[in-house]
Amino acid sequence: MNMIQASHVNTTFMSDKGEELTVLKDMSLTLQEGEIVAILGRSGAGKSTFLRTLAGLVPPTSGSVSYRGKELHGPNPGVAMVFQTFALMPWLTVKSNVELGLQARGVGRKERAQAALQAIDSIGLDGFESAYPKELSGGMRQRVGIARALVLQPDALFMDEPFSALDVLTAENLRQEVLNLWSNGEGKLRSILIVTHNIEEAVQMADRVVVLGSHPGHVIANVDVNLPRPRDKHAPEFEDMVDRLYSILTGRGNETMSKSPRTPNPLSGVKQMAAESPTNRMLPDATPGGLAGLLEIVAGYPDGIDLAELASALSFEVDDLFPLLDAGTLLGMLDVNRGHVTVTEVGHRWNDADILNSKVVFADIAMSHVPLVRAIDRALRQSRNGSLHGDLIVDLLRNKEPEDVARKQFHIAIEWGRYGELFDYDADDDILTLDEAAL
Template sequence: MTIATFSDHTATFPQTAATNAAGTAIIEARHVGKTYRAERGKELTVLRDISFTLHEGEIVAILGRSGAGKSTFLRILAGLVPASSGTVTYRGTDITGPNPGVGLVFQTFALMPWLTVQANVELGLEARGVPREERRRAALQAIDAIGLDGFENAYPKELSGGMRQRVGIARALVVQPDALFMDEPFSALDVLTAENLRNEVLKMWSGNQRSIKSVLIVTHNIEEAVQMADRVVVLGSHPGHLIADMPVTLPRPRDRHSAQFEAMVDTLYAILTGQSRDGGPADTADERTAAGDGVAHGTSDGAANQTAAADQAPARASDADHQASSDMLPNATPGGLAGLVEIVYDHAQGIDLADLAAELSFEVDDLFPLIDAGTMLGLLTVENGHVTLTELGRQWRQADILTSKTMFAAMLQDKAPLVRIIDRAVRHSEHGRLRGELIVDLLRARHTDAEAERQFNIAMTWGRYGELFDYDADDDIITVDAANPANATRAAEEASETD
């Protein structure tokens, strides 16, 4: 057995996604769904009706928020997790177990700590029954190609995070897979190490002697997706579903500071925040996919993906779980939201989400809950990846503490259904007291136990900040905030309406 050399750093990069996408299909997923049995026998749908094709000669990034099922979808394509519905084929053959054409790189390195670097790299070859001497030669060549020559006999504990991930990449490449799958491979690394390793992977991909035919990378980092991929597939959340499939036609190597790069990043931010090109909410898969500059389906598999997306739209509009997710409170604190409004306030003309994330040193999954909270409460607007304060947002920023709390309470009453329901339930209870477990039990009818607890805790934080109610966690009792005179006024108004 021989292994290709991946060290040709001077080779030219493929120029466009269009040329790459014309290659032979390696892996095809058709109408894939995944459902788990959750607590109390309930079913939890993680993925719904996703169709996707990976072609020879392309790097594809799967992008999405937390909860989009990106890693689950990757593992289904790799044959590590069975799909609940739909089919996955490798070069035309249905897969019923581990996909023989895939090498997988994990976020957490997944090295055996008791094995040396060389032994870790040989694991896949050993599992395939490759003779000892042959796998030794192949492993040493892979280790050299990935830049770890001299560390063959080192143990993982002796290596930095970047070096450990290099071992993981060498272990995946040594089996000469058709497709290299990478599950958030750089997220556990520091910024500089991650950037260096991204470039190393791109250099290996550009090498004339590379054996891998395609790369599929899961990420929540939009800049990383645009930097590396020829095509970006975007999944929506709760459950995971296809919302865009966009080619990236920028020439390589890519300049992060170019107008074209920044425009592509802004477009993807707009898609992930659910904004159509005119700034309105993109409520269907068709609208959100159209946000990709009208080229969301420019690959040779575009027609199938477009049909799948269109088919999903009516079902999603009526699905209970989709409706429930639209009412969910974003996982953001009032203090964090106030800090975000403070920063956006300093930009009179607003700020691009990409620049905002860079200014805050936030990842996408850290930023989006704050953005969602701000838009839910009417403090922010997001149009095509550009965030600005509303007039209400400016007033809230300029208000004193007491006034800002009163305003926040009014926003919750108007825009946060769960907080409003809890507030009214407490005030209408016989003694102005309510057990928190009652609210959690009601939430469990629509959410998993963990999500029900999370939604309850967010509601308590928001409601207490707005002085709508108090919560004694020790006794699990919610009570009306008697210190807030607005509560007495509101109770009197509701009483008169009842009369």
């Protein structure tokens, strides 16, 4: 039975500069009774905005959200939320924090106290009813947040990156606690919707994973997780599912980004960049130095390395590696296939070069693979005095992108061009010039 349904949701906001920003585009999702669904995506994919839209806290610009067949025009009555930051009132005790939602609903003191104590006990916090948040560890604070949600007897529990602020062991323990509460039918709880960027977490918890693309947020995959519970993270089937989701998150974006047409005319090349979809043309926010460091590590594994293992070795979330991975694939230096990353022949050529030659190699690669860098270089070579105002490039990019995105793309291109000694930029005068080495 469908519990919550979103149909063709679009959400736009106005920026401080009066520009219309599209955050969600044509988003549809159904949460059925009795299932756990994970919304997975990179930072900036609109995961939290979508969750709040389904909770009735953010109205869609167009499209609709319904709860048990009835369209929402306010907060979803069947949903309770758990937040990443715990969101506890520091001046209230554990018991008083858990009672907040019931108090807002006008539940009597005796009844809400009884319900709060029961919820506190169900999440393993009995004995801490009179403690204040400052006396609790991060894991215990999140338990309070979960108890505060469960005491409302929701049909669906919405969780927004609930374990990302916790240490590994505490997070793992709490995941199991939540799964136990769901499987035991705690209260009226029927379904769980969890937002995460942790792929292993999504596979461990969810019956279905909805993968979002970015800028704006849109659904790119809906993947069933048909693995028996409890799930063994080391089982081949579990690892295969993780690899499949890694492939979706990394492969789809890389496929479009790698298809970069050559531009015969420099200024028309910049215009062409501005006219194309920014989602297909976004330069990853990665520095050449960071990319060089990643290549050096991956090159140490002749047969490549799984992304999960790489992230663990670096003590990073995989989400933090995505910009570097995107940059490496865009430049043809890395190959990412089903969650496994290897260094290409081009990547080895750059990685093996000495300091001076590495700049020459990088310049050649950037000119071959990055239309914006190539367009700026050609525009400078065809200008009368070998210089251009940076705002010219930004203005052309702004034809299809918000100003902050256009400027970010411009500065990434400048950083890559500077590293390859193709061109230089005087920020004080906003002047681009060809580098002497390029001349």
